[in-house]
Amino acid sequence: MPIPRILLADCDSYFVRCAMLADPEGAGRSDLVIVGGRADARGVVTSASYAARTFGVHAGMPMATAVRLCPKAVFVPVPGEMVTRKHHEVRAVLDEFAPLVEAASVDEFFLDMTGTEMLYRNETLEATALRIQQAVMDRTGISISIGGATGRTLAKMAASVNKPYGVHIVPPGGEAEFMARFELADIPGVGPALAESLRRRGATMVRDVAMLDLPTLVSWLGDSRAEWLYRLSRGQDTGRVATHRPQKSVSHERTFSKDVADPEELETRLMMLAVDTGASLRADNLRGRTVTVRIRYGDFTDKSASRTVPDPIESDRAIYTVARELLRGLLRKRGGGVRLLGVGMSKLVGEDEEDEELVLFRDAPDGAETERDRKIAQASDRLRGKFGKEAIVPARIVQRSVRDGTRGRGGSQP
DNA sequence: TCTGGGGTCCTAGGACCC
DNA sequence: TCTGGGGTCCTAGGACCC
Numbered sequence: 001m002p003i004p005r006i007l008l009a010d011c012d013s014y015f016v017r018c019a020m021l022a023d024p025e026g027a028g029r030s031d032l033v034i035v036g037g038r039a040d041a042r043g044v045v046t047s048a049s050y051a052a053r054t055f056g057v058h059a060g061m062p063m064a065t066a067v068r069l070c071p072k073a074v075f076v077p078v079p080g081e082m083v084t085r086k087h088h089e090v091r092a093v094l095d096e097f098a099p100l101v102e103a104a105s106v107d108e109f110f111l112d113m114t115g116t117e118m119l120y121r122n123e124t125l126e127a128t129a130l131r132i133q134q135a136v137m138d139r140t141g142i143s144i145s146i147g148g149a150t151g152r153t154l155a156k157m158a159a160s161v162n163k164p165y166g167v168h169i170v171p172p173g174g175e176a177e178f179m180a181r182f183e184l185a186d187i188p189g190v191g192p193a194l195a196e197s198l199r200r201r202g203a204t205m206v207r208d209v210a211m212l213d214l215p216t217l218v219s220w221l222g223d224s225r226a227e228w229l230y231r232l233s234r235g236q237d238t239g240r241v242a243t244h245r246p247q248k249s250v251s252h253e254r255t256f257s258k259d260v261a262d263p264e265e266l267e268t269r270l271m272m273l274a275v276d277t278g279a280s281l282r283a284d285n286l287r288g289r290t291v292t293v294r295i296r297y298g299d300f301t302d303k304s305a306s307r308t309v310p311d312p313i314e315s316d317r318a319i320y321t322v323a324r325e326l327l328r329g330l331l332r333k334r335g336g337g338v339r340l341l342g343v344g345m346s347k348l349v350g351e352d353e354e355d356e357e358l359v360l361f362r363d364a365p366d367g368a369e370t371e372r373d374r375k376i377a378q379a380s381d382r383l384r385g386k387f388g389k390e391a392i393v394p395a396r397i398v399q400r401s402v403r404d405g406t407r408g409r410g411g412s413q414p
Numbered sequence: 415t416c417t418g419g420g421g422t423c424c425t426a427g428g429a430c431c432c
Numbered sequence: 433t434c435t436g437g438g439g440t441c442c443t444a445g446g447a448c449c450c
Contacts, residue, residue: 045418046418060417105449249421305443
């Protein structure tokens with residue numbers, strides 16, 4: 001077996017860079033740029049420029065706090081179109097260099113360079129990485145940092161060493177030594193909860209864990225997590241680049257600018273979310289069997305309810321019908337101010353994976369999705385595609401908007 | 415004006431089946 | 433009149449990532 005050679009290409013402050021490219025006269029002229037939601041609508045920071053970070057601003061921070069810390073910054077919403085466009089552009093360049101590329105997120109790509117030594121005339125992996133970095137910058141205007149190692153987790157950690165616009169390759173055989181410098185919390189997958197539970201037992205650094213035997217770690221963390229951390233702390237990383245990861249779920253959720261307690265208003269919001277979720281599902285040619293409704297109350301406690309139906313559904317009506325029952329069940333258990341509402345679909349199947357015979361000859365159970373539901377939903381997708389999202393608004397929302405004297409979008413738009 | 419939105423993965427208990 | 437024992441599916445919750 002050849003030695004795996006895996007690179008992680010990570011775009012540097014990606015959303016900020018996209019915002020600057022999208023608005024060269026505004027955001028593009030400032031080095032203090034903060035991308036995120038609205039301060040008056042419970043928004044948070046999505047990404048901050050390096051200069052803004054020196055003021056203490058960081059991703060996930062409430063926007064209102066960011067405004068206080070760095071009032072002179074240019075504040076911009078997420079430049080969605082540019083984010084998507086540059087993602088494809090960067091990917092296209094990477095595809096020219098690597099036989100296998102996996103987009104791990106909108107701004108991160110794994111490249112499997114295993115077996116490409118001859119192709120690159122035995123130049124070092126670092127030299128190849130530098131050429132990739134240059135090509136991406138020249139052709140897309142996006143700055144990337146690249147990490148390289150024998151596994152994906154180490155490659156990702158290597159990319160963080162020289163950010164921004166850096167390259168760091170872990171030499172084969174040097175994995176354990178490379179890991180020893182990090183805190184446990186630096187490992188992707190070790191979040192606040194796990195880091196704290198390890199800290200309480202006296203382990204803060206990766207090297208603290210590397211000294212432990214497996215049974216001790218198992219007694220702390222259980223089998224699977226113990227084995228994972230045991231191996232990683234010794235530099236053993238079996239993470240490879242995947243060819244294809246099928247999507248597991250689709251969801252839409254909304255935090256309201258003010259908590260909502262009125263059940264009727266919540267059902268209206270739920271319908272909008274069901275419509276969004278159905279549209280996303282159909283855009284990807286998917287159907288789903290499990291509907292999940294999520295509520296976050298004003299005190300930040302989360303509750304969810306889900307139901308799995310016998311046959312996959314995709315229409316707004318079918319999704320909403322199940323979601324509404326789930327919402328009513330949740331509100332029966334606890335009413336009061338709701339901060340966030342969400343609708344999700346899982347147990348997804350592709351349109352073509354379905355058993356045609358079953359679909360044709362089955363008795364439709366009460367309330368089940370019919371062919372008519374699907375046609376209606378697909379027609380509304382076409383209208384939305386042509387005239388925009390506002391073109392199709394469920395009847396109930398229109399009535400409500402007329403009554404309230406609004407267009408039914410209050411607080412829900414970024 | 416504290417705390418977004420879209421995901422993945424894991425766990426644990428109960429139902430159900432053989 | 434002592435509680436079998438897996439496997440699978442479903443549900444709820446939580447940690448974690450960008």
